[in-house]
Amino acid sequence: MSNYDYAIAQTIEDAVSLLNEPGKRSIPLAGGTDVFVALRVNDLWFDRLVDVGRIPEMRQIREEGGKVSLGGAVQFKQAVENPTLRERVSFLSAACESIGGPAIRNAGTFGGNIANAAACADSLPALVCLEAEAHLCSAKGERVVPVEELVTAPHKTQIEHGELITHITFTLPPKKARSCFIKIGRRKAQSISRLSIAVIGTLDEDGIIDYVRICPGAAVATPVRFRNVEQTLIGKRPGKELFAAAGDQLVAEMIESTGRRWSTPYKEVALKTIAERALANIFLQDESSC
Amino acid sequence: MAELKYIGKPAQRVGGLEKVMGKTKYVGDYNLPGMLYARTLRSDLPHARIKRLDVSPALKVPGVLAAITSEDFHNHGQFGFPIKDMYMLAYEKVRYVGEGIATVAAETPAAAAAGMQAIICELEELPAIFDMDEALAPEAPQVGPLRADGKHPNFLGHYPVYKGNPEEMLKQCDVTIDQKYETVMQEHAYIETEGALGIATTEGGVVVYVSCQSPFIPRGHIASVLNLPEGRVRVIVPPVGGSFGGKDDLNYQAAGQVAALALKTKRPVRMTFSREESMIASYKRGAMRMNIRLGADKDGTLRACQFKSTYDSGAYSSQSPFTSWRASIHAMGAYRYDACTVDINTVYTNQGYAGAYRGFGNTEVCSGIEQAVDEMADALKMDPMDFRLKNCLKVGDVTPHSQTLTESVGLTDCLLAVRKMSDWDRKRKNYSNQPVNGDGKRRGIGVAALFHGTSLGAEGADEATGTIELHDDNLVTLTSGLTDYGTGSRTVYTLIAAEVLGIDPSRIRVHLPDTNTAKDSGPTVASRATMLGGNATKVAALNLLQNLDWAAADLLNCDLHQLQRVGESYVGPSEEPVSWETVVSHAREMGLVLSAHGKWTAPLIQWDEEHGTGIPYFAYHFGAQVAEVEVDMNTGLTDVIGLWAVHDIGKVIFPQGAYGQLYGGISHGFGYALYEDVDYMDGYLQSVNFDTYLIPTSADMPEIHGGFVEAEFSQGPFGAKNIAEPAMVPTAPAILNAIAHASGRRIRKLPANLERVMLGEALKKKASTVSCKVALNIT
Numbered sequence A: 001m002s003n004y005d006y007a008i009a010q011t012i013e014d015a016v017s018l019l020n021e022p023g024k025r026s027i028p029l030a031g032g033t034d035v036f037v038a039l040r041v042n043d044l045w046f047d048r049l050v051d052v053g054r055i056p057e058m059r060q061i062r063e064e065g066g067k068v069s070l071g072g073a074v075q076f077k078q079a080v081e082n083p084t085l086r087e088r089v090s091f092l093s094a095a096c097e098s099i100g101g102p103a104i105r106n107a108g109t110f111g112g113n114i115a116n117a118a119a120c121a122d123s124l125p126a127l128v129c130l131e132a133e134a135h136l137c138s139a140k141g142e143r144v145v146p147v148e149e150l151v152t153a154p155h156k157t158q159i160e161h162g163e164l165i166t167h168i169t170f171t172l173p174p175k176k177a178r179s180c181f182i183k184i185g186r187r188k189a190q191s192i193s194r195l196s197i198a199v200i201g202t203l204d205e206d207g208i209i210d211y212v213r214i215c216p217g218a219a220v221a222t223p224v225r226f227r228n229v230e231q232t233l234i235g236k237r238p239g240k241e242l243f244a245a246a247g248d249q250l251v252a253e254m255i256e257s258t259g260r261r262w263s264t265p266y267k268e269v270a271l272k273t274i275a276e277r278a279l280a281n282i283f284l285q286d287e288s289s290c
Numbered sequence B: 001m002a003e004l005k006y007i008g009k010p011a012q013r014v015g016g017l018e019k020v021m022g023k024t025k026y027v028g029d030y031n032l033p034g035m036l037y038a039r040t041l042r043s044d045l046p047h048a049r050i051k052r053l054d055v056s057p058a059l060k061v062p063g064v065l066a067a068i069t070s071e072d073f074h075n076h077g078q079f080g081f082p083i084k085d086m087y088m089l090a091y092e093k094v095r096y097v098g099e100g101i102a103t104v105a106a107e108t109p110a111a112a113a114a115g116m117q118a119i120i121c122e123l124e125e126l127p128a129i130f131d132m133d134e135a136l137a138p139e140a141p142q143v144g145p146l147r148a149d150g151k152h153p154n155f156l157g158h159y160p161v162y163k164g165n166p167e168e169m170l171k172q173c174d175v176t177i178d179q180k181y182e183t184v185m186q187e188h189a190y191i192e193t194e195g196a197l198g199i200a201t202t203e204g205g206v207v208v209y210v211s212c213q214s215p216f217i218p219r220g221h222i223a224s225v226l227n228l229p230e231g232r233v234r235v236i237v238p239p240v241g242g243s244f245g246g247k248d249d250l251n252y253q254a255a256g257q258v259a260a261l262a263l264k265t266k267r268p269v270r271m272t273f274s275r276e277e278s279m280i281a282s283y284k285r286g287a288m289r290m291n292i293r294l295g296a297d298k299d300g301t302l303r304a305c306q307f308k309s310t311y312d313s314g315a316y317s318s319q320s321p322f323t324s325w326r327a328s329i330h331a332m333g334a335y336r337y338d339a340c341t342v343d344i345n346t347v348y349t350n351q352g353y354a355g356a357y358r359g360f361g362n363t364e365v366c367s368g369i370e371q372a373v374d375e376m377a378d379a380l381k382m383d384p385m386d387f388r389l390k391n392c393l394k395v396g397d398v399t400p401h402s403q404t405l406t407e408s409v410g411l412t413d414c415l416l417a418v419r420k421m422s423d424w425d426r427k428r429k430n431y432s433n434q435p436v437n438g439d440g441k442r443r444g445i446g447v448a449a450l451f452h453g454t455s456l457g458a459e460g461a462d463e464a465t466g467t468i469e470l471h472d473d474n475l476v477t478l479t480s481g482l483t484d485y486g487t488g489s490r491t492v493y494t495l496i497a498a499e500v501l502g503i504d505p506s507r508i509r510v511h512l513p514d515t516n517t518a519k520d521s522g523p524t525v526a527s528r529a530t531m532l533g534g535n536a537t538k539v540a541a542l543n544l545l546q547n548l549d550w551a552a553a554d555l556l557n558c559d560l561h562q563l564q565r566v567g568e569s570y571v572g573p574s575e576e577p578v579s580w581e582t583v584v585s586h587a588r589e590m591g592l593v594l595s596a597h598g599k600w601t602a603p604l605i606q607w608d609e610e611h612g613t614g615i616p617y618f619a620y621h622f623g624a625q626v627a628e629v630e631v632d633m634n635t636g637l638t639d640v641i642g643l644w645a646v647h648d649i650g651k652v653i654f655p656q657g658a659y660g661q662l663y664g665g666i667s668h669g670f671g672y673a674l675y676e677d678v679d680y681m682d683g684y685l686q687s688v689n690f691d692t693y694l695i696p697t698s699a700d701m702p703e704i705h706g707g708f709v710e711a712e713f714s715q716g717p718f719g720a721k722n723i724a725e726p727a728m729v730p731t732a733p734a735i736l737n738a739i740a741h742a743s744g745r746r747i748r749k750l751p752a753n754l755e756r757v758m759l760g761e762a763l764k765k766k767a768s769t770v771s772c773k774v775a776l777n778i779t
Helices: A013-021 A036-040 A076-081 A082-089 A090-097 A102-107 A108-114 A123-127 A227-233 A239-258 A262-281 B016-022 B111-117 B166-172 B216-225 B248-265 B275-281 B320-330 B362-381 B384-389 B412-422 B424-432 B489-501 B529-556 B580-589 B655-674 B731-743 B756-758 B770-775
Strands: A005-008 A027-028 A049-053 A060-066 A069-070 A133-138 A139-148 A151-153 A164-171 A178-184 A193-203 A209-217 B036-042 B048-054 B065-069 B100-106 B118-125 B155-163 B173-182 B193-198 B205-210 B233-236 B267-271 B289-295 B302-313 B339-349 B443-452 B461-469 B476-480 B508-510 B565-568 B569-573 B595-601 B606-608 B612-617 B620-632 B639-648 B704-709
Touching: A013 A027, A013 A049, A013 A133, A013 A164, A013 B205, A060 A082, A076 A082, A076 A090, A076 A102, A082 A090, A090 A123, A090 A193, A102 A262, A108 A123, A108 A164, A123 A178, A123 A209, A178 A262, A178 B016, A178 B424, A193 A262, A209 A227, A209 A239, A209 A262, A209 B655, A227 A239, A239 A262, A239 B048, A239 B424, A262 B756, B036 B111, B036 B275, B048 B100, B065 B111, B065 B248, B100 B111, B100 B248, B155 B320, B166 B289, B166 B302, B166 B339, B173 B362, B173 B443, B193 B248, B205 B216, B205 B248, B216 B248, B248 B267, B275 B770, B289 B362, B302 B320, B302 B362, B302 B565, B320 B339, B320 B362, B320 B443, B362 B384, B362 B443, B362 B655, B362 B731, B384 B412, B384 B424, B384 B443, B412 B424, B412 B704, B424 B443, B424 B731, B443 B731, B461 B529, B476 B489, B476 B529, B489 B508, B489 B529, B529 B569, B529 B580, B529 B595, B569 B580, B620 B731, B639 B655, B639 B731, B655 B704, B655 B731
Parallel strands: A005 A049, A027 A049, B036 B267, B205 B233, B302 B339, B476 B508, B639 B704
Antiparallel strands: A060 A069, A069 A164, A133 A139, A133 A164, A178 A193, A193 A209, B036 B100, B048 B118, B065 B100, B155 B339, B173 B289, B193 B205, B193 B267, B289 B302, B443 B620, B461 B476, B461 B595, B565 B569, B606 B612, B620 B639
16 A cells, blocks of 8 residues: 555646655556556555646636637546537547446546556547647646657656646647547447547638648557658548558558557557558548547 | 246345445455455565565564465465365466465555565576467476376376277268367456455354355365364355356365464455456466367258367366366267267467466357358358258257256247347358458358256266245345355245245345354355255255144144135135234244255266267256347457357346346456457566456447247256356357458467457467566556
């Protein structure tokens, strides 16, 4: 049994001050779905948990002038139920809905998912596609870092000790945008992603792809957009052959990034499959695949 | 027979409400004043000699009161049945990662953990065997005990069935198949982990509460390793939170350890396992490699079966001699053959160890033979349902063991019923015509059949004794030495006693098994509680009824045969009903004894171990299951979209209980088919908790359509047979056959996970010793 302190932060200022109290290693606690699991098998790496899950503004989802703000302690269940997210960025809602089971979704948070930075984190690919930015607050002030850059390696981020993810913001994509999240897990619930993909895009009036963003999950070390693949698709008319080429390119770039690993023989087939399906869903309205 | 009032009718499960309301106390919930907590130091090497073991540093840790090793037990704590190859704590050697070496008792769990970590234990690593095919190599390191017959010490046993010469007959058959199949180890995944509580008595004996299946077995073991008379050891089984065959040996060790520590400290000592400790230390379903050859005529008549396999018992024999024997009896499936031989060789390795698990050998062989039968049907271009119907066992058939089946063989009816329920003919035809090269998702439907010998069979003496008592407040209590660890057997006994006595089940209570109050009725295994315990209850209830009937006849002034029952009341020639309570008080006034024993002994069976022939079981359960799947050809994901199961369990006594067993069993088979793989790598378990060891969730299970064929068995209680184990046996092969139908991909090694379905092989990460080593030290 580990011995550590626990403090409840009432406000963001309060949290930042507790996190930066000298002589005490404090870390933020939101849903606890990662911290408590790690605590069971790791040596204690902190003196105090600062509970940020009860700070009202960190629990809010707000939309103003086309910009969405997700509080760092917003739980996945809130995101699943939010009508704006469901309508405008359905792939993010779908990703949140695929996480764990009801108990995990009632506790797990966006801030926690980003800070834990697992390669298979399910909310991250959609956030990366949306070019979401994490707002970090510390004693030194606030800084804003794109989620894609914040995560530097599996379970590693640029977040410094004493920094708190207060909220995440992104601009809503065009109304006509369609998005898709596909996850392969070994079972239907309580399942860690074997592989996933988030894709969002639009067609112009002539039916040409004029906007697309692609981010796979659990494919490479961190969730990143595959911009070369996006460039392959931009300006083209959607079609199965185009998507197959995009899928091949995606797989080639994945292998270039990771090298051939024990799981590559599976992932190279499966990633191409879900990429093609997600693209077909968005651009060919193929509902069967997403 | 008069119409049954309670048997086969909806009933409230005994103990069900308490469980649902969270009121049931398991052994881990027991807290006694002054109770100590026990913790075991476990091996972090798969095979090693214990060079030095010194517990004295543990005793210096604040809060630690005692520490024990094999030296604290009589004869080093050696135990085991049928082969005595285990110890209460490791003696001289450890043979698997997780084997207990020393146990401490302390005031708090933290002190116990600190004490455990303070023990000095130097292990000298020995070469180990991780592949069953290498176990019998002349130079293989010795894992098993030396044998008197001079055979390789890693050889555990040979289990044959011999009828004719299939080798010759296969040459004459029009169509033959020759395939290899492989199953992997499976974790029981009971919700309640292992636990035991020991309390020393003032007479120098010990009372042990232990979560287990068969209380008389640990009583014997504890008495033996502590050198106490059996009368000084009392074992009580508290409510058990799931077992599925998994609460034998390891729990007996826990029971022995807390008993020794309680005697040493004169304080109550409780041990409760963490999930990780449970996963690492506990035995599993064993892995099996099979080679099956089948021969048939082109008209679809099965003629020959040659089954050869190796079964991996791991570091200890546990129940493997019996598991292997049951596997051999069922290896050829529920079919007629002109010639059939089975040879199973069971060996020791250092990959954990294997013991009892639901289906007990039949689950393993059924996944092989039922795929082979399907492959034969494919080769013959026959519908697999038709092929099974043509060849399956019927009343009057002689089995390959040379047993003539005289009654209660409902397999044909099961197959016909499940065919209809699942809409087999239409689906099989439609799915067979899917485009061969289509990508995306494809559907398939598959079937598997089974037979399963009831009770112990030729494993040993087979009898049970129940007791019944009518108390002063007119409450009736039943006592059985067989445990209801979630099977519903207490409800079965209640309904049987209610039916016999003609009283409402609400008048009846069933005691928990207690070796001081119950009669030894053999082990609670082999799905035998309904048939053995049910018959014993019936006999006991009839003995009590006789006295009550006499009292009624006396009261009503008539002959016994003139008595009638209306509701609970007795009615004589005067046609004035007399209440049951009135009859009971009259019986008391007459001085009649209102308690009784009832003993039931199973019909005699015999098995010739050398010639592989005889009558292995006195009756058989039969069943058939159909699975419908959708396979994603490009991700390897299998979605089971429907399951149908029809089993011949004889007379259904407690319907909800029977369906509960059916559904629960199928969920085990579902996991066995698609997810579960106890992934020992070089002796180290890779998945030590349920985050990576995956079992099906409610989201994965499709609706199960269940049904029963009641081919009553004349000697079963009210015609009942069994259900608990066989429910899971055909599920995996039904799913695998459906995957093959959908995808054309035959998965001959379990489980059919994403990679196997897509690539035909599993992908393995590099082995890691970290999870085990970290988990064994969790505080």
